[in-house]
Amino acid sequence: xxxxxxxxxxxxxxxxxxxxxxxxxxxLVRHAALSELANGKRESINFSHIIRIxxxxxxEDIREIIDLVDSNEKQ
Numbered sequence: 001x002x003x004x005x006x007x008x009x010x011x012x013x014x015x016x017x018x019x020x021x022x023x024x025x026x027x028l029v030r031h032a033a034l035s036e037l038a039n040g041k042r043e044s045i046n047f048s049h050i051i052r053i054x055x056x057x058x059x060e061d062i063r064e065i066i067d068l069v070d071s072n073e074k075q
Contacts, residue, residue: 002071003068003069003070003071004040004068004069004071005045005066005067005068006040006066006067006068006069007037007038007040007050007066008065008067009023009034009037009038009053009065010038012053012057012059012065016057020034020035020038023053023056023057026056026057027049027053027055028052029049029052029053033046033049034049034053045066050062050065050066053065
């Protein structure tokens with residue numbers, strides 16, 4: 001059983017009461033890239049995207065954005 005990284009973007013957008021499009025605008029990360037991260041469709045994570053998301057949402061702890069879970073666990 002392996003581990004995988006989950007990016008909690010959709011939950012964060014909901015928590016901060018903004019749309020994914022608004023998050024895209026604030027973070028300067030393409031909407032398509034945010035959607036792929038949120039849906040686990042990306043093979044790799046661009047950490048400059050994570051930093052820009054954190055800055056856009058005033059997040060200090062990266063663990064609010066990414067999580068490490070068992071690979072068989074649902075998002």
